[in-house]
Amino acid sequence: MSQERRFSFEFFPAKTEAGHEKLLATARQLAGYKPDFFSCTYGAGGSTRDRTLQTVLQLDGEVKVPTAPHLSCVGDSKAELRALLAHYKDAGIQRIVALRGDLPSGMGMASGELRYANELVEFIRAETGDHFHIEVAAYPEVHPQARNFESDLANFVRKVKAGADSAITQYFFNADSYFHFVERAQKLGVEIPIVPGIMPITNYSKLARFSDACGAEIPRWIRKQLEAYGDDIPSIQAFGEQVITEMCERLLEGGAPGLHFYTLNQAEPSLALWNNLQLPR
Numbered sequence: 049m050s051q052e053r054r055f056s057f058e059f060f061p062a063k064t065e066a067g068h069e070k071l072l073a074t075a076r077q078l079a080g081y082k083p084d085f086f087s088c089t090y091g092a093g094g095s096t097r098d099r100t101l102q103t104v105l106q107l108d109g110e111v112k113v114p115t116a117p118h119l120s121c122v123g124d125s126k127a128e129l130r131a132l133l134a135h136y137k138d139a140g141i142q143r144i145v146a147l148r149g150d151l152p153s154g155m156g157m158a159s160g161e162l163r164y165a166n167e168l169v170e171f172i173r174a175e176t177g178d179h180f181h182i183e184v185a186a187y188p189e190v191h192p193q194a195r196n197f198e199s200d201l202a203n204f205v206r207k208v209k210a211g212a213d214s215a216i217t218q219y220f221f222n223a224d225s226y227f228h229f230v231e232r233a234q235k236l237g238v239e240i241p242i243v244p245g246i247m248p249i250t251n252y253s254k255l256a257r258f259s260d261a262c263g264a265e266i267p268r269w270i271r272k273q274l275e276a277y278g279d280d281i282p283s284i285q286a287f288g289e290q291v292i293t294e295m296c297e298r299l300l301e302g303g304a305p306g307l308h309f310y311t312l313n314q315a316e317p318s319l320a321l322w323n324n325l326q327l328p329r
């Protein structure tokens with residue numbers, strides 16, 4: 049694994065002008081911490097195609113932090129993907145997060161020509177050679193649709209063999225699941241950095257909903273304590289900050305090659321963790 053640690057922040061494209069302004073303000077604040085890169089999510093099926101593109105170009109060009117678009121293949125045609133790749137390449141974008149994606153409910157069965165992320169990685173390599181640094185997703189607690197841990201791990205290895213340069217994990221609250229996944233992947237010959245995705249805890253009900261959907265387990269001791277705080281947001285945030293800071297300390301001490309923060313377009317929760325961990329500025 050690479051010795052260089054890397055730190056990054058993820059955003060989602062805003063739906064309104066006000067939301068977009070807030071996102072830019074957040075990004076400018078986070079840019080001061082000199083992260084290695086930003087990333088911006090993509091609505092599977094192309095639902096945020098223009099907003100993701102516009103946000104990426106603005107973060108990269110105006111906020112001046114190298115920014116990686118997420119790109120998902122489910123629901124997009126090869127022609128649409130090819131056009132986006134060309135646009136990003138021409139704009140000097142050098143990193144891409146390649147995903148299968150989840151079609152929003154109501155969009156029916158997957159209509160794209162590529163079914164899985166390993167096929168998208170192959171496609172990006174075939175279309176653009178080594179131009180892009182390709183990130184893929186990893187699931188220490190197993191992707192919710194996977195048959196089991198072993199088959200999900202085998203599918204992760206497929207993405208690496210297809211040409212991924214590094215991986216970002218789904219968020220988790222159990223550092224052991226991360227160490228176990230990395231160890232098992234390495235035993236299968238994976239050498240690329242696998243960077244933990246970190247979700248700050250700021251709101252219990254939203255987190256519980258998100259976590260159910262993406263298969264991230266909130267350990268009972270954390271869930272019970274968060275539930276007990278009810279609407280007491282300051283206590284939820286203080287407890288959450290302590291729990292996540294301690295988990296990040298363990299991850300970094302255990303050799304994690306960096307951290308990727310899911311900011312949800314807010315600066316403070318990620319910065320609190322950054323400062324507690326005394327990460328470089």
Ligand code: FAD
Nearest residue numbers: 089090118147148149150164165185191193194200203218
């Ligand atoms: P894959 O790696 O294709 O895996 C999907 C499922 O299929 C798994 O269960 C896997 O075991 C199985 N599988 C994989 N390959 C094969 C194969 N060849 N044959 C049979 N089975 C296979 N979603 C968005 O819509 N937009 C985003 O911007 C976005 N960003 C994300 C960023 C990160 C860091 C992460 C961790 C997730 C993100 N997601 C995003 C969510 C992601 O799209 C979903 O988790 C999706 O369900 C799986 O995407 P994947 O790329 O991991 O898929």
